[in-house]
Structures are given as C-alpha cells and as structure tokens.
Amino acid sequence: MNQGNEAYAERIRSLAPTEEPERQYYFIDVMKGILLAREEELGRKLTMNIQTFGCQMNAKDSETLAGILSSIGYLESDSEEADLVLYNTCTVRENANTRVYGRIGYLGNRKKLNPEKRIILCGCMMQEPQAVEKIRKSYRFVDVIFGTHNIYKLAELLFEREISGSLIVDVWDKAETIVEDLPRLNKYGFKAGINIMYGCNNFCSYCIVPYVRGRERSRSAEDIVEEARHLAACGVREVMLLGQNVNSYGKNTEGGITFAQLLARVSEVEGIRRIRFMTPHPKDLSDELIEEIARNDKVCKHVHLPLQSGSSSLLKAMNRHYTKEQYLELVAKIKERIPGVAVTTDIIVGFPGETEADFEDTCDVVRRAGFMSAYTFLYSKRTETPAAKMENQIPDDVAGARFKRLLEVVGEVSSAQAQEFEGQTVPVLCEEYKAEEGLMTGRMDNNLLVHFPCEEKLLGELVTVKLDVCKGFYYLGTLCSTGV
Ligand code: 5AD
Ligand code: SF4
Numbered sequence: 001m002n003q004g005n006e007a008y009a010e011r012i013r014s015l016a017p018t019e020e021p022e023r024q025y026y027f028i029d030v031m032k033g034i035l036l037a038r039e040e041e042l043g044r045k046l047t048m049n050i051q052t053f054g055c056q057m058n059a060k061d062s063e064t065l066a067g068i069l070s071s072i073g074y075l076e077s078d079s080e081e082a083d084l085v086l087y088n089t090c091t092v093r094e095n096a097n098t099r100v101y102g103r104i105g106y107l108g109n110r111k112k113l114n115p116e117k118r119i120i121l122c123g124c125m126m127q128e129p130q131a132v133e134k135i136r137k138s139y140r141f142v143d144v145i146f147g148t149h150n151i152y153k154l155a156e157l158l159f160e161r162e163i164s165g166s167l168i169v170d171v172w173d174k175a176e177t178i179v180e181d182l183p184r185l186n187k188y189g190f191k192a193g194i195n196i197m198y199g200c201n202n203f204c205s206y207c208i209v210p211y212v213r214g215r216e217r218s219r220s221a222e223d224i225v226e227e228a229r230h231l232a233a234c235g236v237r238e239v240m241l242l243g244q245n246v247n248s249y250g251k252n253t254e255g256g257i258t259f260a261q262l263l264a265r266v267s268e269v270e271g272i273r274r275i276r277f278m279t280p281h282p283k284d285l286s287d288e289l290i291e292e293i294a295r296n297d298k299v300c301k302h303v304h305l306p307l308q309s310g311s312s313s314l315l316k317a318m319n320r321h322y323t324k325e326q327y328l329e330l331v332a333k334i335k336e337r338i339p340g341v342a343v344t345t346d347i348i349v350g351f352p353g354e355t356e357a358d359f360e361d362t363c364d365v366v367r368r369a370g371f372m373s374a375y376t377f378l379y380s381k382r383t384e385t386p387a388a389k390m391e392n393q394i395p396d397d398v399a400g401a402r403f404k405r406l407l408e409v410v411g412e413v414s415s416a417q418a419q420e421f422e423g424q425t426v427p428v429l430c431e432e433y434k435a436e437e438g439l440m441t442g443r444m445d446n447n448l449l450v451h452f453p454c455e456e457k458l459l460g461e462l463v464t465v466k467l468d469v470c471k472g473f474y475y476l477g478t479l480c481s482t483g484v
Contacts, residue, residue: 009163020152020179024068027155028183031072034162038116039073046116048074049082053100054090056242056278057213058123060193061151062088065122067183068154076185081110084118089125091208093380097125101134108141118161120144122151126171127212130383136167147171148213152179174214175199180223190429190460191238192231196224196262200244202281204308205319205390206351208382209244216245218253225265232271237462238429239266241277247284260292267298273462274429274445276300282307282330283321294338301338302372302447305331306346310365311358314351317390324361331369342372342417342446349406350379350399352390359402363409372417372446373473374410378403415472418448422475425466426450427484430458442477450475458482 012030017023039045048069052062065086070076074084085107090096104119111117119142125131127147135142144157149172161168175198186192197218200210228239241262243249250256257265259277266275275298280289282305293299305327309315312323322330331343347362366374378399381388421444428442433456440454442465451474452465462484465477 006163012159016156020177021181024152024155024179024182027159028068028071031155031158031162034159035073042116045075046073046084047077047082048084048086049077049080050086050088051080051103052088053096054088054092054124056193056240057195057244058088058090059187060195060242061123061148062086063184063186063192064182065151065154066185066187068152070185071183072155072158080107081114083114083116084120086120086122089121089123091123091125091128091131091212091382093377094382095380097131100125101139104135104139104142108139111141118143118158120154120158122146122148122154124148124209124212128208128383132169132171136169140167142167145169145171149173149175152182175217178217178219180219186231186234186236188431188460189235191240191431192236193240193242194224194227194231194266195219195243196241196246196259197243197249201248202245203319203386205317205386206348206379206382208385211384213244216248216252218243218248218250218256220253221250221257221262221265224262225269228266228269228272232269235460237272237460238274238276239272241266241275243277243279245279245281245284246277247280247286247289258286258288260286260288263289263292263296263299267296272298274298274300276302279304279306282327285330285334287333290334290337293341300445300447301341302344302445303334303338303341304344304346305334307362307365307369307374308346308348309351309354309358310362311354312361314354314358314361317353318348318351318387324365328365328368335370340446342448343369344447345369345371345374347374347376347406347410348379349376349403350394352379352387352394353392354379354394354399354402359406363406366406366409366413370417371410371413372448373414376403376406376410415470418473418475419470421448421467422470423467425464425480427462428465430454430461430463433459440479448474450477452477452479454479 016026050062052058107119143161199214199216201216203210246259249259428444430440430442432441439451442450463482464480467475467477469476
C-alpha cells in the first residue's frame, strides 16, 4: 500500500483541516481511498481484528478504534489472521505485558505470510518508554505505536505508516484536548460504556495508572448526555459511566456538576433504562451519591468499591486515605440506605510489608462487608511506583498461599450473598443467547447472572425472570414476562 510519493503525501497533509475531529474524518476518507485501491489490486476485502486487554476504559476505547477502522473500510474479523491486528494493551500488572510480548512475536511470524498485515499497538503499556524501546529493538515488524492520549489519531497514523513504509511511533505524555464525536462500533447493540472522565490523581502507591493515563479531566455533562441520547437512539438500553474515580467527576471543571447530579441528568434520557458506573473510590463516596442510587430507579443497585486491603496500616502505605473501620462503616451505610444492593470489590494480596495479621484483616473485611463478588490480584511490582521501592517485598510462595486462602473466603462469602435472591422474580437485561441450548443469559440489576430458556429475539430486551435455583454464583430461572 506504500504510495512512496512524498509530494503526494505533502499535498494530502496540506489539505487536512487543523480542527478535530474534522481532521480525522479527512484522514479516514484518505485511508478509505488507499484501502479501496489495494482491495481492487488484491481482488478481496481487507479485514481487521482488535484484541483488548485490561479494563472497561480500554474496552470503550476499542469501540472507538473499531469505529475508525470500519469507517475506513476494514471488515471485522474474529481471527488474528486478519490484515490489520490492533492490540489495545494494559499494564496494570506485569503479567499483562509478558503476555503481550509473546503474542506480538506470533503476529510477526504470521506477517511473513501476509505482507499486507499491519500490526498496531496502543494503550497503557505503550505509555511506558521501556516497552516502546523493547518493541523498536526486538519486534521491528510492528507498524504503528501510540498511547492512551491520542487514540483519536488512528486514521492519520495509519496514513503516515502507508507513506513511510516503516514504524510510526506517536506517544504523548499528556492529553491536549478531549476529542468528541468520533465514530464508534458498539460491541453490543444494547449496552455501551460512556467515558465521563479520563486519568487519575490518586497515586495509590502500587498503581501505574496515574503515570500512563495522566491527570483527571472530566468531559462536559452536555457531551455525556448527548452521547447517551445518541446511544439510546441507536437502541442502547444500558449505559456504564466510566472513570478511574467517578467521585472526582466535575471537581476540576469550571461550573462542573457532581457525579450524583450527572447520574440524575443521564437518567432523564428517554430510552436509557439502566445506568451502571465504575469506579468510585471509598475515600470520597458522598452521601449525595448514595441517596441518588437509592432514589433513582434507573441506577443499578450495584456499587463496586475497591477495598485493596483490610489492614489500616497497609491502606496507609497504599495511600488509600481510609481505614478498615471507615471502609466497613461505608459499606454498612450503603447497605442500609440501598436495600438489596450488591457491593463488589478489588483486593490486592502480597503488597510489600503485608504480615499474616494484615492478611487476616483483609479476610475479616471480606466476611463482614459481605461482598457479592471480588476481583483478587497478586501484587505486581510496577516500575516508577513508590511501592516498587519499598522494603519487605513479599516472597511469591507466601503471597501465592495467601491468595489461595483469600479465594476460599471470597467464594464462601459471595455464594452465601448470591443465595439470598432464590425464589424472587426480578427484571433482567437479556445479554447473550446460546442457540444450542436455547438458553438466554440475563443480568440482574445487582450484576448477578441468570440463565433461562427463551427465544433469541428477546436479546437486548428487559424481561422479568423467576430465580428458581442458585448455582453458587449464578441462577437458573424461568421467564415470567416480557416488555418490562
Ligand atoms: N498489582 C496488583 N493489582 C493491582 N491493581 C492495580 N495496580 C496493581 C498492582 N500493581 C488492581 C487494583 C485495582 C485493579 C483495577 O487492579 O485492585 O483496583
Ligand atoms: Fe490506580 Fe488508585 Fe487511581 Fe485506581 S484510584 S487508578 S488504584 S491510582
């Protein structure tokens, strides 16, 4: 696809609008032309495959990236044999990076068989200079690398790659602006994520996110509500409002509204039936937010509240700004004011200096808080973070043994929590259909899943289901009524 013509490239660049997103729509059109010409030569369509690692924010970014690629003309494929493979990476834990290197190596071998193949890497891991250096040296077949702050530039970067015929690297230290109104290819037609803010200012001592995602920036409430309206018009019933710490929403924006007020505004959008959000920080979860969740029928009764550790001294070393007691009081308040609420959490095992007593504190909180589910992680040392320099790093075998014990405690507590709904009839959103078994998987307001026999045409609809039997972490049920 290499045009090999600098004069042509200069002319294309000189005609490009300077404003965004207009500039990117221009490069989408340019790339569309290049792709069409290539497809004519090859006598076939070109395909793309996106692999997303990590959190919901990355999943949302991948929908934008898929939107740009499909506007250019690439057809979606579910195989990494596709002509363009894009990895949207995560670097929260070291093993995510190791996995990515292994898979890039494999892609390199496939590229030898398909010279059209383009390998694009983006996301959090690319914000780390060491990672980019390693790829430049050892994986020279990669085509484009960009970070978390300029995903909107994908079409322009692909154009530069086609012109130069060699690797394009464009990683920024911080975001310049928030670019609105980019194309988007929604993975599920009926539910979608909406970014409400980017970045994080909390600097928990173990966490690399503030270094790779930059400082907090909130989108305007108008832009968020407009996106919700647009999604609703496209058939979306459930939106998930996304931010590293949603409690900070609007705090550094002139005339900004609070997160609770934002929930109220989004819930006024006609067609949106359910609102979820991720993630509030326990240190500043307001009473106003608790009241809004309790009051607002559209806001799901589910609060994901990362604990990280149950030991007050470890929480201090983690820079979390709450104690064991404060966390437990907060959970008690949430459960009292929001009947039927599910509280879920994230826990790290093996943080530097973790003693047996610290670990017991964590298990104690799991039992007393009554989590519906918990994501458990082995502490992973991330370069540049304060915790990486701490003494008393915990040996792998000790951390591993504690991790296993924690899984047992979490398993007992969450299956007891899940049991409580047996026999009830509840609204669920039909999310996945397995044709072989004729079974639909629906998600309750509190995030639990239920499988029940029904027809495929109800996919994406809200229905009511009787919860017949609890099977540990999910239910088997019977469809009661449609058109809720
Ligand atoms: N090691 C292990 N887990 C981590 N998390 C963040 N940083 C690390 C780390 N260095 C976990 C936290 C966070 C979740 C998204 O990832 O529990 O809430
Ligand atoms: Fe990382 Fe803490 Fe920010 Fe969450 S709040 S992204 S754990 S620094």
